[in-house]
Amino acid sequence: MKQITCITCPFTCRITIDVENGDHVSSGNMCNKGAQFIDAELSAPDHSITTMVKTIFPDIPFLSVRTNGEIPKNKIKKIIRDLSKVIITERKGIGEIVIRNISGTKCNVIATSDMLYTANFEQAAKKAELIKQGKNQNVVTTKNPA
């Protein structure tokens, strides 16, 4: 008997797998997707990894990331441990590579949220504040021709 948690949906059913006459029989799944999940787990137990990494930026202290491919199950724990030690020092846009070829898997870790948008937003807010105070030297004002 073996137990696996189905992670296909938020119900996270705990599925029990028994071997009967050489076949796998699953129980505890609330729907057929659970059985499909078990088949995939038993035949090719690879997963993409989704997690957060630390950054040096106080406005975005954590960046959400994922691998852009499937990671062999025996490397998942090590990669998650390694990612917990990573600190991002450069702002990344969504989809940008954060780490190449993580642990020799040929998969990259990519950003799934956008740090650039926040940076641009902050710059725009600062510029708007300077304009409001009449301190922005780069502002070009056009006169009404009338």
Ligand code: SF4
């Ligand atoms: S078995 Fe069905 S209901 Fe249960 S977690 Fe998997 S997909 Fe969701």
